[in-house]
Amino acid sequence: MDVPVSEGKIKEMEGIANNVRVHIIQMVFDAGSGHPGGSLSATDIMVSLYFGIMNHRHGEPQWPDRDRFVLSKGHAAPALYACLAEAGYFPVDELKTFRKIGSRLQGHPDMRKTPGVEASTGSEGQGLSMGVGMALAGKLDRKPYTVYVMVGDGENDCGQIWEAAMSASFFKLDNLIVIIDRNMLQLDGPTNKIMSIEPLADKWRAFGWNVLEANGHNIAELLEILQKAKHTKGMPSVVIAHTIKGKGVSFMEGAVGFHGKVPTEEQFKVAMAELGAKA
């Protein structure tokens, strides 16, 4: 069994999550484009994975036995890059190059350019299938690793997600864990107005998955639920993580407009102040 995570460790991870949010705002502001809303909603989940759950080596990104994280909702790249930089895969300073010509940090994740990026994603719906392939290889080679895939809630509109979901339970991939960033919003508006995905838990259950739910902004709870998912045998697990789009920046929270919008200079300053950082 896993050792309970100390309060000090949780505090430390909350601090990292705040740093990641600061990086996200700075990156998107510097680049003049990018997706702040869905990056901020995904932050606590990714920090839980990279700093509390996953077995990985920043100095050896290709270590064969590493746990894998696939960001199927590739537009949340700023959150992924910030986590990788905080974890030591590349200098934090490099985050400044995000979306700039010649950068290793492309607008959407590129596994050939960025150390630590496991899959090239950005066209919604494909990352879960890639995770299925990685998990199949893990089973075939009797490797100890677990594959984590983060899927957006809007991404559940994609037919390929359900093709992948069907195959993962059929192949009994208990080394595959999906986390759904359930922030209730997609680009055009609320998910229940654009294309409803409810009853979401029932759908995944019907596809043969062990379904868990968590507050996607409570790191202690996320760690507990993700551990539970990891110990489930014989079937894949999905964690529906309830989140708030734009979490951490008051005027971005729950705002559809900040899916792919850049804060103005005024808004940038307010956001940084709210996160306790210098603008």
Add this chain to the structure above:
Amino acid sequence: MKNKWDFEPQRPAFSRALVALGNMRKDVVVASADLSSSVGTSAFAQEFPERHFNFGIAEQNMISACAGLATTGKVVFASTFAIFGTGRVYDQIRQSVCYPKLNVKLVATHAGITVGADGATHQMIEDLALMRALPNMTVVVPADAPETEKAILAAADYEGPVYIRLGRANVPVCTAGKHCQDFEIGKATLMRDGNDVTLVGTGIMVAKCLEAADELAKHQVSARVINLSTIKPLDEKLLVKAARETGCMVTAEEHSHVMGMGAAVALVLVENAHVPMKRVGIPDSFGESGEPDELMEKYGLTVDNIVDGAHDVIKRRGR
């Protein structure tokens, strides 16, 4: 008289090559989409059940999952009909496989109009256009069964994505015997030398080019025949040399005129050796049900079409 060919389908050759690879290499895995018995992956599945994954009628998932398998160092062969393995999954091939240049080999069977009676919905005649537009993609069209076997083995050793196009019908064995050549991805092969015109064939049309060369010889026309088995990257050197030495060229492919092999060759000639050229291929249209031979005739893919094309370019060259 016409060549007396032995006929052999390509799929059993593909099937044999896969099993051979399975025995040689532990890193080779195979993916199917509910067509394993039709495409020929079922023999591998029987031999190596642990290394065969059937994804059902879900090609999008299959292609991206193959990409995931390839990230772990596997050499992945995915096989389905060309119609389902290209247009239906173009984005998955683009984003999951080609962009990260992963070791996924897509073996598309039942390509072209010779699928026959199933009709236009199953006759994939624009796959070469789609696949050759993709960066990092290599496109191979074996001429017959022996070349299929060689191409599959070569693809396993070749770094990056490869598209291999196979037909359904029995095809003349034209690369064996006196035309036996070493196969290498990216190299076209000279099947027959000649000085008056060059006939460039790919796939099932290579044998037809050889027959056309026999016909032309009766009229004292000496035709050079090239088997262009790799459509991308093109063997530009051999093509340009042939164009310069013979002064005119005919291409022949079982594919739409729109951006297929002939169009690819035309672009090379325009920039390097501007000679009269004729493309034998399927007009910009869908096919229909019928017997393969009837369809070849109706859609302009006969020996006569190639011979007529040769006379036409020779006349235009005017020497």
